[in-house]
Amino acid sequence: MDRTFVMIKPDGVQRGQVGGIVSRFEAKGLKLVAARFEVLPESRVIEQYQEHLSKPFFPSLKSYIRGGPCFLMVWEGRNVVAIVRKMIGATNPQEAAPGTIRGDFGIDIGRNVIHASDSPESAAREIGIHFKPAELFAYTRVDESVVYEY
Template identity: 85%
Template sequence: MDRTFVMIKPDGVQRGLVGEIVSRLEAKGLKLVAARFEVLPEPRVTDQYKEHLSKPFFPSLKKYIMGGPVFLMVWEGRNVVAIVRKVIGATNPQEAAPGTIRGDFGIDIGRNVIHASDSPESATREIAIHFKQNELSVYTRIDESVLYEY
């Protein structure tokens, strides 16, 4: 099975959306294998957003991400990166389809509720930034036999 990284950003936490988001991903059939609630330290924010370090919006992004607690998660499932990206919707909530997390809960691109890895390579990198290997659970969900064709 594949894994991906998902972070409910400070605006999602502040708005009480953690349970709703976890429920949507679980209802889709994905398996939660790690989770942690914390305020991110600066070195991990810099690692997480290293491709944006030189962009003019990075200082405000860093302040925002470090401005409150986030909920970090690792999800598992077949083709999980693409599935999660569809469930969360387009980066700009104004372009996100209704029924997606950003389409239902976001208004502004700078407060779009959630982050998810955009590729399997990004997922591997982002998971390693936030979780040690021994923090990732290995188990079988009771419904896996009806979720997947083997």
């Protein structure tokens, strides 16, 4: 099975959206294999967002991400990266479709509730930044036989 990294950002945590977001992924049939609350250290924010280091918005992004606890997760499922990206919606909540996480919970691009890996390669990199292999759990959901056609 494929894995992806998902992070509910401080605005999502502070607005009490963790349970609703987790429920959406579980209802879809995805499997949560790692999770924790954490205020990210600066070094990991820099590593996570390395492609944005030279952009003018990076200082405010770093401050925002470090401004409160994030809820870090690893989800597993077939084609999970693409599925999660569709579920979270466009980066700008004003452009995100209703029914997506950002479309339903976000208002401003600078406070867009959630991050998710954009490719399998990014997922592997981001999971490695935030989780040790021993923190990733392998188990079988009781409904896997009806979620997937084997």
